Amino acid sequence: MGKKIRVGIVGCGGISKGAHMGAYEKLKKRVEVVALCDIIVERAEEARDKRFPSAAVYKDYKDLINDANVDYVDICTPNYLHSIIAVDALNAGKHVLCEKPDAVSVSEALRMQAAANESGKKLMVIRNNRFFGTSAEAKKAIENGDFGQIYAGRCGWIRRRGIPGKGGWFTTKAQSGGGPLIDLGVHMLDLAIWLMGNPTPVSVSGNTFCKFADCDVMDSPEAKFGDKNENGTFDVEDLGMGLIRFDNGAVLQLECSWASNIKEEHRFVELRGEKAGLSWINGKAEIYYEENNKQIDKKVKAKPTPDAHKENISHFLDVLEGADPIFVPQQGVDMIKILCAMYESAKTGKEVQL
Ligand SMILES: NC(=O)c1ccc[n+]([C@@H]2O[C@H](COP(=O)([O-])OP(=O)(O)OC[C@H]3O[C@@H](n4cnc5c(N)ncnc54)[C@H](O)[C@@H]3O)[C@@H](O)[C@H]2O)c1
Structure with missing residues (x-):
């Protein structure tokens, strides 16, 4: 070595x-x-x-x-x-x-x-959600043509109550860039767009809401990040929803909340292909298709992923040693274009062309 x-x-x-x-x-x-x-x-x-x-x-x-x-x-x-x-x-x-x-x-x-x-x-x-075993297996199946063309999808990360670092940098737009759309959206948008084969986004529309800035209830084990500040700022959304159109005609819905009246927190990617559909929820995945006129639901089998960050960092070390990267900076540029356009659309009420 x-x-x-x-x-x-x-x-x-x-x-x-x-x-x-x-x-x-x-x-x-x-x-x-x-x-x-x-x-x-x-x-x-x-x-x-x-x-x-x-x-x-x-x-x-x-x-x-x-x-x-x-x-x-x-x-x-x-x-x-x-x-x-x-x-x-x-x-x-x-x-x-x-x-x-x-x-x-x-x-x-x-x-x-x-x-x-x-x-x-x-x-x-960091794109830790790509490194779940189920994400990699789903990617393989998509690249193998098992889904046909993927023409539509939904993705998001929705929490019932889970605002990180209230009053600190997370809830201060100038320091965070926004609320759950940028904090959580980046994860599931990335997973969805990567699985879709990285089509180029061409337009975005969306809306944002802030209804829970005064709420101190927390049920999310995933939200214990960032220092709180009782007298700090809260000028970001707590719920964002939007739609992205891509150059290949596909569309993707996005939904992210730090707080909203739903049953329970989950993160998800759902893709619709001509031949099969995918559901990825909290790291577990299933594929849906028809065979001999029968509907089949097939679990995506993969080795467990106790530490996706470790897998992501290990891949970066491989890249430093000469391996091809799973992520290229253009994907980050496209991601930030989408998220910033969603905030702009929320402000203007209009679809934003990228
Ligand atoms: N990939 C994931 O699953 C995941 C999860 C949580 C957070 N994050 C990201 O990680 C980043 C950090 O989040 P966090 O929850 O650890 O926040 P945090 O506030 O707990 O930690 C940030 C640290 O940076 C330090 N810091 C601030 N300014 C600095 C400077 N100029 N030089 C050196 N240190 C400085 C702070 O003192 C603090 O200790 C954020 O960008 C967040 O979006 C990613």
């Missing part, structure tokens, strides 16, 4: 501690955490003291990206910092793995893509 790849993590909060650091511990034969950074420097120090004793600790991310020991930077900060840190890191000659969403505006997503092209360094944004 060759030399270990060396990573510096920027942001030592919820997802960093809850998913990335654990993945690096599991992947320690291939990758070493050599640097940690957080503006609340005690968080980086705690991670060093408890998990990565030889890592350097920084308060300013610029010091981390200029650390000669770092091969790639893993960005786990609030959304508005993704593009700023990614572009700086790429320009400093580092590869970049970045948490979702790619960026909070189209111009920023384009800047990230350009910096990756110009530096020749790898840029990958």
Whole structure:
């Protein structure tokens, strides 16, 4: 085995501690955490003291990206910092793995893509839902032609009550880019569009609502992210719905909520093909089709995926070692175009052409 790849993590909060650091511990034969950074420097120090004793600790991310020991930077900060840190890191000659969403505006997503092209360094944004075994098996079946043309779909992530970090950066538009559409939508839109074969979006319409800003009930185990601030801002939606049209004629509905009066939280992708349909719910998938005039419901069998983040990070390490990437920055640009257009459509009441 060759030399270990060396990573510096920027942001030592919820997802960093809850998913990335654990993945690096599991992947320690291939990758070493050599640097940690957080503006609340005690968080980086705690991670060093408890998990990565030889890592350097920084308060300013610029010091981390200029650390000669770092091969790639893993960005786990609030959304508005993704593009700023990614572009700086790429320009400093580092590869970049970045948490979702790619960026909070189209111009920023384009800047990230350009910096990756110009530096020749790898840029990958986390797409953990692609790494469920069922997602990979469904993708194989679609590529095998089992579904025929996929012409329509629905996807989303809807919570009954689960607003993350109320009053903090998650609910502050300038720092998050928006509410559940950008926070959760990015996950399920990505899975749906990837399974559909990455058609190019051509128009978007949508609407957003905010009805639960004063509600403190929480039933979602998935929403315990971000620091709260009782006197903070809440200027984002708690429900968003929209429709995307693609260049191949297909359409996709999107629905995301942090809070809405539904039975229970679930995330889903449902695709309709000429020959078969797919339902993917919370990582479990089924295929529906007809055979000899009989309706068949077939479970998608796959090996369990206890840690999709680990699989995503492991794939990024493969890419650094020369493998073809599952994700390319253009998919991030298209994603942010869709989400920003949905917010624009919600404001104007009109469909937005991309
Ligand atoms: N893929 C997933 O399933 C998933 C799940 C949750 C969160 N996320 C994403 O991960 C990112 C972080 O979310 P989180 O829930 O961990 O938030 P968080 O607020 O818990 O953690 C963010 C950390 O970044 C630090 N930080 C802020 N500004 C910084 C700066 N300039 N330099 C260095 N550190 C800085 C904060 O002090 C904090 O510790 C977000 O973009 C979020 O969308 C992804």
